[in-house]
Amino acid sequence: MGITKTEHFTDKQNELATLAKAIGHPARIAIIEYLIKVNSCICGDIVNELPLAQPTISQHLKELKNAGLIKGNFEGNAICYCLDEKGFEKIKLFFNHVDSYLENKKNQCC
Amino acid sequence: MGITKTEHFTDKQNELATLAKAIGHPARIAIIEYLIKVNSCICGDIVNELPLAQPTISQHLKELKNAGLIKGNFEGNAICYCLDEKGFEKIKLFFNHVDSYLENKKNQCC
DNA sequence: TATTTATATTGCAATATTACGATATGTTTT
């Protein structure tokens, strides 16, 4: 149905899914990588960098911001975007959990 | 258009997006967490654990498997599933990259 | 205040995802 049964899962599971989903698009990966490279920039810079129209970039930025992966400050008439540690910190905890499991239990099954 | 312009992005960006997208659903987060808890199990166990129908679980397992996040071995007439380090290793590299950036550059902008 | 510059929003078309009933496939057991 295209609709996810979020009510059947925990808040944490839903939050993690939202974060991962926000990262799950190549344009948004490219935006994150670009922000790491230039530290911070305005929306127009990303529009020039990526082969997507301005409204599309704006939409991707909105999703990254809603997920807590980037933040933006008004700077004159433009908005300066950069990474937001908060979102990445939350995902990091999940992957730390997975990694510590994988390091201890090596090829138990499969 | 619902269609992602993968051709405009690098293979690495597309692969990372595929991995993150596979994790980006609460049911698949729940499956990963359950596999960490029980180490390995068959599909039917997950069907009993989660409030989703068997075909839906089967579909989610397929996506996790295609992304390289889980693997399955035939064991009798059932299939034993467990986490696959390969997929997680690839995502880990990306997050390590992000984290080392975030640790060095604290609140440069925003 | 009119113009320019920068970004967001709206509306829409095309495609993707989610979910499940019904059914198919394959393996084990009787």
Next chain:
DNA sequence: AAAACATATCGTAATATTGCAATATAAATA
């Protein structure tokens, strides 16, 4: 071989996502 068990696939309905043209909004500057 038939029945039981385990999982995958098919078909379909409902909803979500992606992308962009057109347009709106908002700030800076002339």
